[in-house]
Amino acid sequence: MSEVFEGYERQYCDLSANLSRKCSSTSHDINLEQKQQKISEIKAGLDDADVLIRKMDLEARSLQPSVKAMLLAKLREYKSDLNNLKKEFKRLTSPTADQAAREDLLNTGRADAHLASADQRERLAMSVERINESSDRIRESRRTILETEELGVSILQDLHQQRETLLNSHKKLHGIDDAIDKSKKVLTTMSRRITRNKWIIGAVIGALLLAIVIILFYKLSH
Known part of the structure; x- marks a missing residue:
């Protein structure tokens, strides 16, 4: 898996957990000034989360198809988580009649939303675990492929070394054949x-005998 993607992933998970805590605490905050400050911090955090999501998307799409598919599946879970955080933020910033209405919202819908968010985060954790297991299998497969290569x-x-050895032996044999051919020629010349x-x-002996x-x-004739 890409180390760059993993870095963005860790940043996003930390940021998501922090935003979730802030949304939960802001909903119970009575002090208007403190609440506005936390809302500003949550908005800035959501912007940072959007940036991290885009960075993870770009990084995932630049990788090999097998790894890309796995990371994009993980990224869809993060996008869904971010959408839930944005919905919580929207509920925090939506205009209401008074504080009592907000308290009612907290006592009814927010409890269900919190449970739903917790359930989705649990599913997200399970999905991340499955994807991490797939990542481990992919890494093991890549390691096996590298060892095979x-x-x-x-x-x-x-x-290649054996081929070079055979070629050298062939050259030596060719040289020996040339030497044998040369030796044959020398012997033939000497024989002639x-x-x-x-x-x-x-002829000399015959001439001497004839002379004698x-x-x-x-x-004898004289």
């Missing part, structure tokens, strides 16, 4: 020279 790279490197020398020696015969014949 590393093993594949290692095997390819070994094959030996044969030629034999003929020359035979002629000399003997000449001496």
